[in-house]
Amino acid sequence: MSDKKSITGELYRGIITENPTFGLCLGMCPSLATTTSVKNAVGMGLSTTAVLIASNITISVLVHLMKQFSNDELFQRIQKIRIPLFIVVIASFVTVIDFVLKGYFPALSKELGLFIPLIVVNCIILGRAEVYASKNNVFYSFIDGLGMGLGFTGSLALLGAIREILGSGQILGLSLFGPAFKPAIIFVLAPGAFLTIGFVMGFFRYISSIRSKKI
C-alpha cells in the first residue's frame, strides 16, 4: 500500500491540502497562544515538529515490532491499550524537548511557558500516531511527521507575522513603519488572536471554494 506514495506527495499533503491548523483544525490552543511574534511561533512549531517526528518514528517501530513478535490474539489485546501507550511515548519526548529548550533557549522556554508541556495533549501528535504512524512504515511515518510539522510551523509563522506586524509594527524585531506608526496592541492580546485566526481561516476557505468552482 505504501508503494503508491511519493515523498513530495506526502509532504505536499501535510503542508497544504491537510494543513493541520487551517485544514483539519487541530492543535488550536498553541496556534493561538504562542503566535504573538514570529519568533515564538516558529519556536513552538519546530518543537512540535521535533516531538511529532520522534513520536511518529517510535510508534511506527513499536507497532511493527509488536506485530512481528506477538501472535494475533496478543496483538488484539495490545491494540486495546494503544492510546495510553502512545501518550506515554509522546509524553517522554515532550519531557526531553522541555529540558532541551530550558537548557539551550531559556528565553524562548520562558515565553512559551505552559505550552511546552501541553504539546503532550496537542491533538495533531496523537492524531497522526493513531491515523498514520501505527499503519505505515517507518520512513513514511517520518515523512508524514515532517510534512505535518512543517505545515503546522508554517501556519503558526503566518499567524505570528500578521499579529506581530499589526500588533507591534515589527517583524522579527525589525521596525517596519517608523516611529510615527501606532500599532493596534489588541492584536498581540487575546482577542486579536481569535480575530486573526477567524479571518485567515475564512480567507483560505474562500480561496479553496474559488478553486473548486474552476475545476
Add this chain to the structure above:
Amino acid sequence: MAELGSILKIFIAVVIVNNFVLFRFLGLCPYIGVSRNSEAAIGMGMAVIFVMAMTSAVTWMIYNYLLVPFHIEYLNIIAFILAIAALVQLVEMIMQKTSPALYESLGIYLPLITTNCAVLGVAILNKDTLFGHSLSFIKCLVQGTGAGLGFALALFLMATIRERLELADIPESLKGIPIAFITAALLALAFLGFSGML
C-alpha cells in the same frame, strides 16, 4: 483572614479575569467543537468542572507524596497525563454504576476530556504557581474548580450565541468555525474589560 482573601482572589482571577479559554487559550478544541447547542455545552461544562477539581486534588497528591520523596519531579508531565487518563476512566466507571442518568448525559464528553488541554493545563499551572505556598492543597482545589467554572461559563455563552448565529446571514466562507473564532474574539474583548478588577 489574609489567606481567605488570597483564596478568593485566586478564584475570581481564574473564573473571570484570566479565563482559561478566552485569556489563556486552553481547551479550544472542545470549546469550538461542543459549542453548537447549549444543552451539550452544559453537559460538557459540568463534566469539565468535575474532572478539573478532581485532577487538581490528585495531581497535588501525586506530586507531593510520590514525585518529591523519590526526587523524580522531572517526570511530572508523564505522571500527570497518566493520572488524568486514569481519573477520567475511573470517573466514567463510577458514574455508570452510581448515576446512570448523569452518565447518559455526560457519557460522550467524558473520554474527550483526557485530551482537553485545559485539564493538563490546570495541573501544570497549579504546579508552577501554587505548589510550595501555604495551604497549597486548598488553593489548588479552588483554582481547579474555578478554572472549570470559567471554562463552563465561556462555553455556555458561546453556545447560546452560536445558536442565534445559525439564523444569521453570514458570508459562505466564514460559516462554521471561522465565525465561531470571530465571535470568540468579541467575547474575549468583553472579558478583557475585567482585567482592571485585580
